Each structure stands twice: as C-alpha cells, then as structure tokens.
Amino acid sequence: MSIAEKEQMVIEEFSLFEDWMDKYSYLIELGKELPLIDEKYKTNQYLISGCQSRVWLHAELKGDKIFLTADSDAVITKGIISLLIRVLSGHTPKEMLEAKLDFLEQIGLKEHLSPTRANGLSSMVKQIMLYARAFQIKMNQ
C-alpha cells in the first residue's frame, strides 16, 4: 500500500468519529497500545527536544526501506506518532520524501504539527525527512 493510500485509510477511519472526544480517545488508545521503541533507543542521542513533550525517534534501513520506531512521554503525542509511523514506516526514502502528509490536516489534527505547539512532532517529521535524505544519499553511493 502506498503512503497516499495509507493516509486515505486513516482519513476514512477518523471520519467515523462524531466528536472530538471519540477522536482523542482513539488517539489516546493508539498512544497507549504500542510499544513504539526499543528501550535502548530511549536515550538523549535519539531525543528530539520538543520543550513540552519529549519525542524519541529511531530510523533503520532494511533493504531499500526505512523502518521507524518512536516514543513520547505524552500519550496524545504518542498517538499522533503512531499514525505517522503507520503511514511512513516501511517505505523507501524516495517515497517518504515525496509524502504530502496532509492527512493530519484532514482529520483535524494539523495544529499538533505546528512548531509553535512545541510538542516535538514538527521536529520529528523534519528529523524523519533528514533520515530519509541521508539514507537516499547512502543508497545512491
């Protein structure tokens, strides 16, 4: 499934929710469910300082695809991370770099990606794209 198709799936999933409470309860559930990152990566080296909530991110190249794991100390942030990972992880660097990621806007969570929110998510997306670029350069060598 392409990144765009996965984004579409998330949008359809969220269209079922009638109010903000359902939406956030689902995000919280997603946040709680997933052991997102290996404990050994939950160190300062992998920390993206977001000021309000902290985010840890690890990216790994397997074959020609990047696999992402991440975590946060805030559960709503973690829920959004799990959406981002679901959409992006397991794709090639090229696919990731071309991703629009406008599904967060469509499901009404765009403000969480704003840098002024200081929750580490916008830095996280930036960091993912940096990884993608670095892996792309490495693969082309």
Added chain:
Amino acid sequence: MDINQIRKDFPILDQKVNGNPLVYFDNAATTQKPLTVIQRISDYYLRENSNVHRGVHHLSQVATEAYENARKYVADFINAKESKEIIFTRGTTESINLLATVFVPWIHAGDEIVVSGMEHHSNMVPWQQLCEKNKARLKVLPVALNGTLDLDFLEKLLTPKVKLLAVTHLSNVLGTVNPVKEIIRIAHKKGVPVLLDGAQGIAHTKVDVQDLDVDFYAFSGHKVYAPMGIGVLYGRSAWLQKLPPYQFGGEMIDDVSFEKTTFSKLPYKYEAGTPNVAGALGMEAALRYVNETGWEDILKHEDALLRYATEKLENIAGMRIIGQAKDKAAVISFLIHGIHPFDLGTLLDQMGIAVRTGHHCAQPLMDFYCIPGTVRASFGLYNTKEEIDIFAEAIEKAVSMLR
C-alpha cells in the same frame, strides 16, 4: 464589584473556543484588556499621535503631556516618591536587562549576586550572564518543598561580597507571595540593594515601593490589563542617578558634540529613542480601571477564586498541587498522577479552557521538583467560580479519557 459588568468590559471573553464558552485561565501569561484601554490607544492614534518632547507644535505638546501624565499616574499607582523614578521599558524582561546592563561597572571579580530558586528565567539569566562576564558568582537562595523561601538562610547568603539581591515578588509557577518587605529589610541591614521582579506582583498585590523600601521594581503592563510592549523599571532616584545610561541616542542626551556627549536627567537618561507613547497611555488607562474597580475588592475576589479552585482541585484523585505556601495569589500549578501536563492541557483546550502547560520559564524550579512541567491555571479580576466549576469538571473528564 459587579462581575457581570466587569466581564462586559472585556469583550474578548465572550467567545466560543472549540464550541465551548472560553474559560480564560492564562492570566499569568497575559491578561485581557478592558475596553477603556483599547479605546485609549485608539483615541491616541485618532487624535493625539505625535512624537513626544521638544516639539513646539500643538500635537507634540498634547502627546508629551499625556505621556508624562501617564508616568505620573504609574508613579502614584506604586507610590513612588517622584515620577522621574519611573522608567518606561518594553516590559519586565527589558527592565531587568536594563538593570543588569547598567550594573556592569558595579560588579567586580569575586563579587556575588543572589537570586532565588523560584525565579523566572528573565530574573536569573541576565544576572547569570553578568556574573559570567565580570567573573562574579551567582548564588541561589533555595526554595523549600512547600514553595517558600528560607529567610534564615538568606541572612547567611548575604555576605559582604553580595552586590545585589534579585527576587520575585510573586512566583509565576507556585503562586507564592514572598515576604518581600522582610527580605528587603534583611538585605538592607547587610547593605545589599534589592530588585523585585514584579511581573506577577503588580497584578495581584498592592505595590507600595516606599513602604517596601525596595530599590528596584520591574513589571510589565500586559500582566495588569495594559497593552503588550510597555513596562516599567522603578528605581530609587539615588540609584538611577549614579548608575550609567543604558542605550544611547535621541531624547537621552543633553548636549552632543563629536568630542563629548552629556546625558539628560532622569527619567530620560534611560529612555533612548522614541518611546511607546500609546502603550504608556494604555497602561495608565489599565491602572485607572483597576483603581476604579477597587484594589481591595479585586484582591478579595481573586483570593476567593484561588481558595475555591484549590478546594475543588484537591478533590480530584491523584492531584498534586505544586506550591503550598500559606501566602499565595492567583496562581495554581498542579500535576495529576500518571498524566503528562501536555496531554491534560490539550484536552482542556478542546473544552474551551485556556491554561498553560510546561516549565513556565522556570526550568531550575522544575528540576528542583523533578517534574517535566505543570498545568497552571491563573486568575484575573474577571474570572468566576462558575468557570472554576467548569474547569474542575473538564479535568475529571480529561483524566477519565487519559486513564
């Protein structure tokens, strides 16, 4: 005090956020502005705008007079002896930076500056940087777990090497109202001048600089219903006269030639460049509003809100209120066991409630309590008990979602 009338004076409060009536509990960050303030600024630009001082024409004289009257009003508001002791700045942070800059020649290698452990970064970093530059030492008066300062320890800290004590009047995180009169008395006994960070104190205590006998008092207009971008450094005139100028340029000069420049008298010595006249007039209007509403009533009202909120919040399971001083005002910081403040703040926002989450620009204090931050509700004269009820219910709802 008619709270319904007061709320009408602040039209911004009457709006919906995410479909719910706005509950504005972020007053320690900035307060809303009454109509009289908004009108004063607009009137100035509609009818009086002109550059102040030295203009011979009519409008310049009108603007100058209004600006100087505002200074006089501020001086009376904090009971300064003379209006020349009121320096207009951009806000508390600039006031403190101004002082830290002009204090440079006063601080020598080996000297000490004392701050408290509950300072906002704005009343710590400027002193830390000055100490670094001048090879002086920054010493910290520690905070006790309940959020108070230990005055016995203060006496021991104030050695002959100490050149300044900089401490907050009212903690923006803990809500503690420090016993500043006693602190100043102790410091003066040891010959140490005192700067009070009045960013919060100006809005929630009756400030009387002569009664406090304080040397410097810094505050912002926007925390006390005035516009952003205007603030004050009060300085005892004996001090301001002997300290050097801050910035150089227009207005603050007396006589200029390429060989030498002499500087103006107070307060102009510290007001280089075109000042924020509209801001100063807006500040006067805000302080008038406060005076006309009645200090006693405002403080009583805010105290009742704080007590009511504390009582309500204490009933919530897992509640931990950060800052348990006996003397508190208008600010309540808390954490709920197992819940990240950011998550709680996000859900409260969905319910139309504006609170602040995070470290509140007091990272050393967060480190002291070993917490990532707090959720902070802070009250103003227009808040109500009903809003606190909504707030408490919203917290319960958010907690049930997050648990």
